[in-house]
Amino acid sequence: MKKERAEGQLSGVKEIARRAGVSIATVDRVIHNRKGVSEATRQRINEIIEDIGFQPNILASRLASKKTNRFAVLIPNASETDYWEAPRKGVERAYQEIKQYGIQLEQFLFDLNDKTTFAKHATTILDGDFDGVVLAPSFVNEARKFTAACESRKIPYVFVNSDVPGAESLAYVGPHLFKSGRLAGQLIRFGVKSGKVLLVNISREIDAYHHLLRKEEGFRSYINRTNKKNSVIHIEKIDITVTNDKAVGEAVGAVLEAHADVAAIFVTNSRVRSVAKYLRKRRKNKLTLIGYDLIEENIGYLTEGTIDFLIGQKPEEQGYLGLMVLFQAVVMGKKIDKEQYMPIDIITRENVEFYKN
Amino acid sequence: MKKERAEGQLSGVKEIARRAGVSIATVDRVIHNRKGVSEATRQRINEIIEDIGFQPNILASRLASKKTNRFAVLIPNASETDYWEAPRKGVERAYQEIKQYGIQLEQFLFDLNDKTTFAKHATTILDGDFDGVVLAPSFVNEARKFTAACESRKIPYVFVNSDVPGAESLAYVGPHLFKSGRLAGQLIRFGVKSGKVLLVNISREIDAYHHLLRKEEGFRSYINRTNKKNSVIHIEKIDITVTNDKAVGEAVGAVLEAHADVAAIFVTNSRVRSVAKYLRKRRKNKLTLIGYDLIEENIGYLTEGTIDFLIGQKPEEQGYLGLMVLFQAVVMGKKIDKEQYMPIDIITRENVEFYKN
DNA sequence: TCTTTTTTCGGGTACGTACCCGTACTTAAA
DNA sequence: TTTAAGTACGGGTACGTACCCGAAAAAAGA
Known part of the structure; x- marks a missing residue:
């Protein structure tokens, strides 16, 4: 523990002021692009700043300016599946790290079964004088409306979990959906040399923009591309929009009876648990089963062997990074990569134990 | 952007002082356990601190106390394999984040082929008045000596990449070696139903404590446990201590000729590239090949299909977390989990593209 | 030339905490 | 009782930056 910080006299506004022969206040004006400085001195000071590679002391800066930034988080609540608990945790963790910089956070959790809750919260946020938003655009149209309003109010926003192409978001933090589908294809082919594979989409509503479909595309891309003469995999597919276990079981069961040679099943989201439940009851554990997300039920089936692979999308990391990206951009003024893809974890x-929580 | 930070008057030493009817200086003495305060007031103040859940403003604290902490990093240089470039990057990234808190960092890179360079740097560090060390205990005995010296000097240290059981380290940040071996076993069995599997250790010196052996144990544990009557995998094994490509190729080739029914090869570290090179030349690409680490050459063989799986140990994250853990413990006074296992990534x-760098 | 307005700048205080230094008060020694 | 040696505490300044306020200088108007 030494005293006398090394850079003490070499950097800092004081040194700049000394070299430029002006006061600290003037230097400060230049740094913050405020008016009241002649063009000549402004340039002189900027040169010196460049010269010594001035980096403001964020600690002192945030301490002196009692600025408070308000950020909002708009993501689903964790009632339907506990998937969204993880991003919440990540957001919370990020918040704990940055709140000492004078950040205030408000969380708005909407109901995945009720678009109006999304819209309602969106309005609240727009009226709430926020400096940035992290959101999961689960309802594409509603999200579009909201982000358009943000843009006109110059409120930066970050997407997590799924993207809305074309939006002027600060960044997207989440998985590369297409590639994660391809990965599923590769895993299937590693264990299954030929035969049929069943692809299952389970979601209350599956419209043309649904992100499940992009995983499906990726999966088909891989399987079709790697079909060789002596190793051909054929894809069967069903969309299931009634999402309770019973309905899913029946739907899957029907296909399996019609196609006895199905060797593997790929479920495009965390609902794989419903399929696992069915397979387990029918003792069809030999089927290779692949799905998404480390929710508790899935982990159970993975551990006992019904599910072979889960693909993880780092949900907590998504929440953490989502808020951090906003912080870095708005508070620290850093440039941000617009695409921040999460690793696609094979679990x-x-x-599995190293990926929990 | 609001002014008037919310907590302004509610927390802070000033408020504590007001409530206790003492001066800020006295509160400060209590907070830092300095003497010069009567037991009565000390208790009164501590109660108030508890009461309002006082959390010191780290920004102001670090600003006011011009304390500088010096940390040292002692890891291999990246000459032998470029694996160690990643932890270096991680350390650097952590340093960029914490240097504004008055942290100084010195990096010492030793030669994996020369124990004396480790020892030499160790001495320098011990003489250097550091407040903490992050080290890779590549040479177990030398590391033991060093950490013993650290303990007597009360210098906290953190292990990365591999652990030294029994040492009083602040933490271990790295993979769970045994479990990563098990994982390799599972991957192999997913593609290979029965036959022989070749396990290859490649390292200049392989003593009884070598961490490669713990991966081997994990691998054997999985394979043996899952051997069933209709699906039996037999393990062949070689240790290769001459590490150039040619020697490795010859050694592996000899085994493959002797055992024509080898269906898969598991290399316990990043040297898998040497085996891949051999297999590729001999056009034995149908063999399943599994190894470790995302170094450039390995990625090449993975992409073209010679290597099927690489197991990643998040080397950059190890470096990052290693330094961060030290920072959290020494500067922020946080309690640290002694075991910080990295996720074992299947790549x-x-x-692969989402795991690069 | 003398005002008035605008531009340009410096002094000084504040942020929340750390810590030096000085003082009043207590206790023990003379 | 006087003196010495603590003990308990408060005042005040500093850290590096932000920003208010007022003053000097320059420009514009008269």
């Missing part, structure tokens, strides 16, 4: 019984 | 051609 098995043997490594 | 294939299809998801």
Whole structure:
């Protein structure tokens, strides 16, 4: 523990002021692009800043300016599946790290079964004088409206979990959906050399823009591209919009009876648990089963062997990074990569413990 | 952007002082356990601190106390394999984040082929008045000596990449070696139903404590446990201590000729590239090949299909977390989990791009 | 030339905490 | 009782930056 910080006299506004022969206040004006400085001195000071590579002391800066930034988070609540608990945790963790910089956070959780809750919260946020928003655009049209309003109010926003192409978001933090579908294809082919594979989409509403479909495209892309003469996999597919376990079981069961040679099943989201439940009851554990997300039920089926692979999308990390990106951009003025893809984790019984929570 | 930070008057030493009817200086003495305060007032103040849940403003604190902490990093240089470039990057990234808190960092890179360079740097560090060390205990005995010296000097240290059981380290940040071996076993079995599997250790010196052996144990544990009557995998094994490509190729080739029914090869570290090079030349691409680490050459073989799986250990994250853990413990006074296992990433051609660098 | 307005700048205080220094008060020694 | 040696505490300044306010200088108007 030394005293006398090394850079003490070399950097800092004081040194700049000294070199430029002006006061600290003037330097400060230049740094913050405020008016009241002649063009000549402004340039002189800027040169010196460039010269010594001035980096403002964020601690002192945030301390002196009692600025408070308000950020909003708009994501689904965790009632339907507990998937969204993880991003919440990540957001919370990020918040704990940055709140000492004078950040205030408000969380708005909407109901995945009720678009109007999204819209309602969106309005509240727009009226709430926020400096940035992290949101999951689960309802594409509603999200479009909201982000358009943000843009006109110059409120930066960050997408997490799924993207809305064309929007002027600060960044997207989430998985590359197409590629994660391809990965599922590769995993299937590693264990299944030929035969039929069943692809299952389970979601209350599946419209043309639904992100499940992009995973499906990726999956088909891989399987079709790697079909060789001595190794052909054929894809069967069903969309299931009634999402309770019973309905899912019946739907899947029907296909399996019609196609006895199905060797593997790929479920495009965390609902894989419903399929696992069915397979387990029918003792069809030999089927390779692949799905998404480390929710508790899925982990159970993975551990006991019904599910072979889960694909993880780092949900907590998404929440964490989503808020951090906003912070870095708005408070620290850093440039941000617009696309921040999460690693697509392959999770098995043997490594699941290191990915939990 | 609001002014008037919300907590302004509610927390802070000033408020504590007001409530206790003492001066700020006295409160400060209590907070830092300095002497010069009567037991009565000390208790009164501590109660108030508890009461309002006082959390010191780290910004102001670090600003006011011009304390500088010096940390040292002692890891291999990146000459032998470029694996160690990643932890370096991680350390650097952590440093960029914390240097504004008055942290100084010195990096010492030793030669993996020369124990004496480790020892030499160790001495320098011990003489250097550091407040903490992050080290990779590549040479177990030398590391033991060093950490013992650190303990007697009360210098906290953190292990990265591999652990030294029994040491009083602040934490271990790295993979769970045994479990990562098990994972390799599972991946192999997913593609290979029965036959022989070749396990290859490649390292200049392989003593009883070598961490490669713990991966081997994990691998054997999985394979043996899952051997069933209709699906038996037999493990062949070689240790290779001459590490150039040619020697490795010859050694592996000899085994493959002797055992024509080897269906898969598991290399316990990043040297898998040497085996891949051999297999590729001999056009034995149908063999399943699994190894470790996302170094450039390995990625090449993974992409073209010679290597099927790489197991990643998040090397950059290890460096990042290693330094961060030290920072959190020494500067922020946080309690640290002694075991910080990295996720064991399964990497294939299809998801490798999201794990790079 | 003398005002008035505008531009340009410096002094000084504040942010929340750390810590030096000085003082009043207590206790023990003379 | 006087003196010395603590003990308990408060005042005040500093850290590096932000920003208010007022003053000097320059420009514009008269």
